[in-house]
Amino acid sequence: MGYWGLMSDSPLPVLPVTCVQSLTRIRRKRTLASPGQVTASVGSYVDPLNVVARANSSTHLMAVPVARYLHVPESKLSDHLLKKPGEAVYSREIIASKPELFGTLQRIYRAPSAGYIAAVQGSWVAIGLADSARELKALYRGSVVDVTPGLGVTIESVGSLAQGVWGAGGEAFGVLKKMVDAPDVVLTEDKVDVSVHGSVLLLGAGLTEQALERIAKDQAAGLVAGSLSAHLQARIAEFRIPTVITDGFGELPMAAPVFELLASHVGEEISVNATMGTRRGTDRPEVFIPAVTSSASAAGIVAAPVPETCVGATVRILCAPHANEIGKIEALPNLPQNLESGISAWGAEIELAGGRRRFRSWENLELVG
Amino acid sequence: MPDKPESFLIADCGSVNTKVGLVDLVGGEYRFVGVGVTPTTTESPNADVLVGVRRVAEQLQARVNRRLLTEDGRLITPELPTGQGVDAFAAATSAPLPIRVAIVGLSRAVSLASATRAINSTYATVEATLALDETGSRWLGATVVTRDGEDLRPGDGDAEGSDQKRTEPLADPAALAAEKLAQANPEVIVLVGGIDGGATTALYELANLVAVISAGRDTSARPVVVFAGNRQARPEIAARVGQVAPLRVVDNVHPALDRENPRPLQHELEALYEERKIGNLPGVKGLAEWTQAPVLPAARAFENVVRFLSRRHNLNVVGVDIGGSATTLVNAQGEAFRRVVRADLGTGFGLESLVAQAGVDRLVSWLPFETSPEEALAYYLNHAVHPASIPATREEARLMQAAVREAIALTARSSGIEVKGAELILLSGAALSRNTSWGSVALMALDALQPQGILTLAVDALNLAPSFGALASISAAAAAGVLERDGFTTLGTVIAPISNNREGQIDLRVQVQPTGSGAMSLEVEHGSLEVIPLAPGQRASLEVETVGSALLPSAPKGVYKAEVEGGTIGVIIDARGRPIALPSDADKCRTKVQEWLWDIGG
Structure with a gap:
C-alpha cells in the first residue's frame, strides 16, 4: 500500500517541523485554564514574570464534610459557618464552629490553607486553595498584540527559538547557564553546585540521576537537554523541574545546531515552556531567548517562514539508524524502498555529515528550520 | 447527495494519521479504488483536521487521475458527468482526546x-x-x-x-x-x-x-x-x-x-x-459540511463493520482495531455485540500508558534479541513523541510488535469478552496492516488473543475498516460490497487445540487436501507452531484428529472435517497450549520467541 505514497505528480508530503531559529518573531497565546480576568491590554509591553491574567477559581479545590466534623445535620451547617461562599480565608483560620458542653468548648474546623470558600452544599464545604496557578504569567518578553477577554493574551516577541520533542514540569524563566562543554556530554553530580540556583541549565546528552537530585536540591529553575534517560522521566515530574528535551530519550547528544544556538546565549535570560498535553497539544515544548534589541531594529525581524519539503531542505532523522542526525534532502526516489525492518516505504535520499547518503521514509523525517 | 450514490470518499481521522479512501462502482460492483495517508492535522500551525483530509484527497487525485477537490479545496459533490468528484463523503474519527x-x-x-x-x-x-x-x-x-x-x-x-x-x-x-x-x-x-x-x-x-x-x-x-x-x-x-x-x-x-x-x-x-469532543475538534465543522451523515467515533464505525460481518456470515466475530491512542475490541454474534475501548492503550501517544500498565520487562520478553529494559523504554518513549514514525530496523519492528501484543492482550483481559469462541478474528490498525510480514501479524494476534478451536484470521490491509463503518451510515450497499470484496485480507485458518499433553507429545494429526493437488499430512506436537501453505482463494478439505488430552473447543471429539479457504499464510496450527507460557529464563525465552517467528514466517 502506498502509505504516504506519491506518484511523480503528487504533492510532496507536509512533514512536521521543528523550529530552531537564531532570530525570529513569534506569537504565543497565553491562556488561563479556566476563565478569569485579563490584566494586560493590547499594546502593553510585558516581562516574563508579569501577571497577564488571573483565574476566577482555584485549580486546587478541596471538599470537606464540615457538617460531619461538627456533628451537625447538613441543614444546620449554615448556622455554624463563619465564612460565606466567596470570602477569603487564611491558613488555619476557623471557618466553622459549634459550642459544646454548654459553651465551655468549641468544636471547630480550620482552613487547611489560605484560599477562599468556593461553595457550600449539604454537609460539604469546598475551599479553593490559594495557588499560583490562578495567576498566568507572560513567560515571553514582548508586546501584547491580542486579548481574548476572560481567558488570556497573545504576546509577540523577537528572539531565538528552539523547540523540543518532550517537556514536563511546567514553565520557568531564568538565566541560561551552560553545564557541559559539548552536546554529547552527560552531566555528572560533581559538576553541580549551588550556583545552579535559579538558573536554567543547558545540558548535552542528559544527566545522571545523582546530578538530577543535586539540581533539584539546589533549586535550578529549569533544564534544557538533548536527551534524558528513560528512567528519569518520572523523576523530572517528581521534582517538578521545568525540563525541555530537544532530541529524545536515551543518551542522545543535543543536535549540534541547537547546542550552538543555546550556547551562544549563555548568561542571557531564557523562557522555558515545558508544558505538554496528553498528546502533543497544539504547542510544542520550547525555549525562547528574547532578543536584546532596540524596537527600531526589531521592527525588521519577521517570523521565520515555515520550511517546505523539497530537495535541499534540512531534515532530522527521527529514529534509528542515525537517529537525530541532521542532513539535507538530496533526491526524491520515484519508487518506494524496502527499509531494514522489511516495511516498504516512500521517502527521500538524505545527505548526512561526511557526505554519507541514506534513504529514509517520510514518516521518519522532520523538517528543521 | 443523490438518492443512489455511486461514488464515495471515506475518511478516518485518527489521533496520528488521517486515511482517505475512494470507493466507486466498477463493473456494477462497489470496489475500493485508492487510498492515501497523511499525519492528522490537529497541531499548530495547521490545527484543522480538514487540512489533512484535503492533503490526502490531493494525493488521491494524482494517483487515480480524477479531480476530487475544487481549486479552493472544496469537495466536488455530487459526481460530475465528467467523472470528477464523488457522490458522497463519510468520516469517522478518533482524533479528539478521550x-x-x-x-x-x-x-x-x-x-x-x-x-x-x-x-x-x-x-x-x-x-x-x-x-x-x-x-x-x-x-x-x-x-x-x-x-x-x-x-x-x-x-x-x-x-x-x-x-x-x-x-x-x-x-x-x-x-x-x-x-x-x-x-x-x-x-x-x-x-x-x-x-x-x-x-x-x-x-x-x-x-x-x-x-x-x-x-x-x-x-x-x-x-x-x-x-x-x-x-x-x-x-x-x-x-x-x-x-x-x-x-x-x-x-x-x-x-x-x-x-x-x-x-x-x-x-x-x-x-x-x-x-x-468530536464537535469541538478543530476543523470538524468544515468536515461535516462535506457530508449529511454525522462524523462517527471510529470505535462505533469499527463496531458497524464487525457486526455486519457477523450477521452476514452468521459467525462469532472478534475485531481488534489498534490505533495510536486507543485499542478497540468488538465481539459480535448475531444481534448480540459488545465493545470495549481502551483509550489509554495505543501504539503512538498511548505507548507511555501501555508501557506503564504492561511493564517494560513483559514487553522485552516478547523480543527475540537481547536488549535492556532501559533501551526498550527509551524506544517506546521516543516513538510516543514521534507517533507517525515507522520501524526502520528489525529491532524496532519487534519492539513495536511487542507493544501491539500487550495492547491487545490488556484490552482483551479487561474486556470480559470471550475470545475463545471466535470463528473469525479481524485485525485492524496501522501497526498491524503495515508490518514486516503477515506471519508477524498472525503471531501477534495469536499471542495476544490466544484463541482456541478453529477460526479464520483476517487483516484490514487497507487500514480503512473504520471508514467502511462510516460508509455504512450513508450507503449500506456500498459498505457491504466493498467489505466483501476488498475490505479484509485473509491470513489463513487457525487450528488451536487446548491440551494437557506434555511438550513433544502428539496433539493433532492433520491432513489438508487442497483442491487439485496432493494431500499434506502432519503430526503436530504439543508446544509447536506449524504452517501448511494454502494460497489465498484456494480451498482444501481439512481433517483434524485430536490425540491424547488435546481437544478443539466447539468441535466434536475425534476426527473433525471441514472445508477451509487459504490465505496469505495458509493453515496455521497453534499447538502451544493455552495459556501460552513464555520461558522464565531470558535466553530460553528469546530462543522460543525466535523459533515461533521462524515457524510462522514472521
Whole structure:
C-alpha cells in the first residue's frame, strides 16, 4: 500500500517541523485554564514574570464534610459557618464552629490553607486553595498584540527559538547557564553546585540521576537537554523541574545546531515552556531567548517562514539508524524502498555529515528550520 | 447527495494519521479504488483536521487521475458527468482526546464496576474513582476541639469524651478521596449507586459532594454530571446537583443486585464524546459540511463493520482495531455485540500508558534479541513523541510488535469478552496492516488473543475498516460490497487445540487436501507452531484428529472435517497450549520467541 505514497505528480508530503531559529518573531497565546480576568491590554509591553491574567477559581479545590466534623445535620451547617461562599480565608483560620458542653468548648474546623470558600452544599464545604496557578504569567518578553477577554493574551516577541520533542514540569524563566562543554556530554553530580540556583541549565546528552537530585536540591529553575534517560522521566515530574528535551530519550547528544544556538546565549535570560498535553497539544515544548534589541531594529525581524519539503531542505532523522542526525534532502526516489525492518516505504535520499547518503521514509523525517 | 450514490470518499481521522479512501462502482460492483495517508492535522500551525483530509484527497487525485477537490479545496459533490468528484463523503474519527471521567458511587465491586464497564465502551479515561465503601462509609472520624481558641492535644479530653478518637481532617479517608476527586478536574462525573428502590441517604451525601466540587469551579468549567443510579433518587439528585452543574439522567447502571444495565450510560457517554469532543475538534465543522451523515467515533464505525460481518456470515466475530491512542475490541454474534475501548492503550501517544500498565520487562520478553529494559523504554518513549514514525530496523519492528501484543492482550483481559469462541478474528490498525510480514501479524494476534478451536484470521490491509463503518451510515450497499470484496485480507485458518499433553507429545494429526493437488499430512506436537501453505482463494478439505488430552473447543471429539479457504499464510496450527507460557529464563525465552517467528514466517 502506498502509505504516504506519491506518484511523480503528487504533492510532496507536509512533514512536521521543528523550529530552531537564531532570530525570529513569534506569537504565543497565553491562556488561563479556566476563565478569569485579563490584566494586560493590547499594546502593553510585558516581562516574563508579569501577571497577564488571573483565574476566577482555584485549580486546587478541596471538599470537606464540615457538617460531619461538627456533628451537625447538613441543614444546620449554615448556622455554624463563619465564612460565606466567596470570602477569603487564611491558613488555619476557623471557618466553622459549634459550642459544646454548654459553651465551655468549641468544636471547630480550620482552613487547611489560605484560599477562599468556593461553595457550600449539604454537609460539604469546598475551599479553593490559594495557588499560583490562578495567576498566568507572560513567560515571553514582548508586546501584547491580542486579548481574548476572560481567558488570556497573545504576546509577540523577537528572539531565538528552539523547540523540543518532550517537556514536563511546567514553565520557568531564568538565566541560561551552560553545564557541559559539548552536546554529547552527560552531566555528572560533581559538576553541580549551588550556583545552579535559579538558573536554567543547558545540558548535552542528559544527566545522571545523582546530578538530577543535586539540581533539584539546589533549586535550578529549569533544564534544557538533548536527551534524558528513560528512567528519569518520572523523576523530572517528581521534582517538578521545568525540563525541555530537544532530541529524545536515551543518551542522545543535543543536535549540534541547537547546542550552538543555546550556547551562544549563555548568561542571557531564557523562557522555558515545558508544558505538554496528553498528546502533543497544539504547542510544542520550547525555549525562547528574547532578543536584546532596540524596537527600531526589531521592527525588521519577521517570523521565520515555515520550511517546505523539497530537495535541499534540512531534515532530522527521527529514529534509528542515525537517529537525530541532521542532513539535507538530496533526491526524491520515484519508487518506494524496502527499509531494514522489511516495511516498504516512500521517502527521500538524505545527505548526512561526511557526505554519507541514506534513504529514509517520510514518516521518519522532520523538517528543521 | 443523490438518492443512489455511486461514488464515495471515506475518511478516518485518527489521533496520528488521517486515511482517505475512494470507493466507486466498477463493473456494477462497489470496489475500493485508492487510498492515501497523511499525519492528522490537529497541531499548530495547521490545527484543522480538514487540512489533512484535503492533503490526502490531493494525493488521491494524482494517483487515480480524477479531480476530487475544487481549486479552493472544496469537495466536488455530487459526481460530475465528467467523472470528477464523488457522490458522497463519510468520516469517522478518533482524533479528539478521550473524555476525562470520574466515577462516584456506593460500592466499588457493584455500581462502580458496572459504570467502569460502561465507560470502557467509548473514548473515555477514568481519572478518579470514589467508592463510599472504601472511605469509612459514614464519612466520620475527624474532630478538632478547642478551648479558648487553643487546640486540644490527644488526652486533653474533648466534647464527647476522652475515649473518642481524634483524627486530623486531612487524614480522613473521606476528605482524601474527595480531594482526589476535586483534583482530577474531570469533564464528566458519573454518579452511581443503589439498586432501584433501595436506600438513598448515602447517595444524597455523594450528590452533595459532587455538587460542591462542581459549584467550586467556574461556571464554564463545571463537569457534566451523569446520574445512573437508583431511579427513586432522581428528584432529589436533580435538586442537589442540577442547580449547580449540567445534569443528565439515565437508567440505573445496576438496577438490581443480579442485573447490570450498562447500555444507557454507554450511549450517554458516547453522545457526550460526539458533542463535546468530536464537535469541538478543530476543523470538524468544515468536515461535516462535506457530508449529511454525522462524523462517527471510529470505535462505533469499527463496531458497524464487525457486526455486519457477523450477521452476514452468521459467525462469532472478534475485531481488534489498534490505533495510536486507543485499542478497540468488538465481539459480535448475531444481534448480540459488545465493545470495549481502551483509550489509554495505543501504539503512538498511548505507548507511555501501555508501557506503564504492561511493564517494560513483559514487553522485552516478547523480543527475540537481547536488549535492556532501559533501551526498550527509551524506544517506546521516543516513538510516543514521534507517533507517525515507522520501524526502520528489525529491532524496532519487534519492539513495536511487542507493544501491539500487550495492547491487545490488556484490552482483551479487561474486556470480559470471550475470545475463545471466535470463528473469525479481524485485525485492524496501522501497526498491524503495515508490518514486516503477515506471519508477524498472525503471531501477534495469536499471542495476544490466544484463541482456541478453529477460526479464520483476517487483516484490514487497507487500514480503512473504520471508514467502511462510516460508509455504512450513508450507503449500506456500498459498505457491504466493498467489505466483501476488498475490505479484509485473509491470513489463513487457525487450528488451536487446548491440551494437557506434555511438550513433544502428539496433539493433532492433520491432513489438508487442497483442491487439485496432493494431500499434506502432519503430526503436530504439543508446544509447536506449524504452517501448511494454502494460497489465498484456494480451498482444501481439512481433517483434524485430536490425540491424547488435546481437544478443539466447539468441535466434536475425534476426527473433525471441514472445508477451509487459504490465505496469505495458509493453515496455521497453534499447538502451544493455552495459556501460552513464555520461558522464565531470558535466553530460553528469546530462543522460543525466535523459533515461533521462524515457524510462522514472521
